[in-house]
Amino acid sequence: MPPPAVEATGLTKSYGGVRVLDALDLHVAPGTVFALLGPNGAGKTTTVRILATLTTPDAGHARVAGHDVVTARSRVRRAISLTGQFAAVDETQTGAENLWTAARLSGLSRRAAARRAAELLERFGLADAGNRLTRTYSGGMRRRLDLAAGLVRDPGATRVMFLDEPTTGLDPRSRQELWEVVRELSASGTTVFLTTQYLEEADRLADRVAVLGNGRTLAEGAPAELKARSAAHRLDVVADDQGSYLRLAARTPHPTTHDPATRTLGVPTDGSALHVRELLDVLDPGRRDIARFTLHTATLDDVFLTLTAADTAAGADNGKEPSHV
Known part of the structure; x- marks a missing residue:
């Protein structure tokens, strides 16, 4: 080599x-x-x-x-x-x-x-x-x-x-x-x-x-390896109203995407029917908050947001790179 x-x-x-x-x-x-x-x-x-x-x-x-x-x-x-x-x-x-x-x-x-x-x-x-x-x-x-x-x-x-x-x-x-x-x-x-x-x-x-x-x-x-390692797919759920969105957000600690304007949350998943059903039950146990959902292939955006979300929270006051370097 x-x-x-x-x-x-x-x-x-x-x-x-x-x-x-x-x-x-x-x-x-x-x-x-x-x-x-x-x-x-x-x-x-x-x-x-x-x-x-x-x-x-x-x-x-x-x-x-x-x-x-x-x-x-x-x-x-x-x-x-x-x-x-x-x-x-x-x-x-x-x-x-x-x-x-x-x-x-x-x-x-x-x-x-x-x-x-x-x-x-x-x-x-x-x-x-x-x-x-x-x-x-x-x-x-x-x-x-x-x-x-x-x-x-x-x-x-x-x-x-x-x-x-x-x-x-x-x-x-x-x-x-x-x-x-x-x-x-x-x-x-x-x-x-x-x-x-x-x-x-x-x-x-x-x-x-x-x-x-x-x-x-x-x-x-x-790139393909990172997508598969982080989450092969992303489940996007759309809340029925603003109150439903807030409840869904509270049940989703680290969404890969979140858009209050469209009341949409993205959650990593392996894409299997079993895992999707489990996620829907966890996010909306009363089956009243989710209006619709879609399944997408994961992107590097999902990998990036998944990996950096917890890290940013843990190190919010550390590792800030000076703007002049």
């Missing part, structure tokens, strides 16, 4: 007495898409900053592309690319000039930088807009240019690409375009380490998913 692209053991980090990461372990296979999910403050960005050598852990060890993130920072930085939550492009330059500048800063000659810029504009669907100022670009185009800038070195030099919530603020079409770029990167052998708030994004892109809560891993596995 090839060595992992990203490996972390016992990563711990605190800010001002608040523990953001609590002995976090990670293992990411090369050439895969790995998604790190978690609510705001769970430690996702701090994890990326440590792995990208921008922050030093208080304890624990991590290796990226085979190099220690503390003792071999320069080697790690030569093997990775990092794209933050907001596209970092120079609006006074064209798309081609942005990429040429990034390539020159990476050590390429003038001729090689021009050639690489042209290649990347073509690869990321920006060739027709290469000579336009980036201030005229859409959000999706800026994001693609930002990703391209992270790959200006020789093809294959970037072994691990970190994407910290790359589709935040993008419209659905731009998000779909960016997903296609991520798939292409993975298919070419680049390991993609992704943090995201969009559960659908992780479900569609990731080979493996880790759900983070209060700085520790709550669950990890393939």
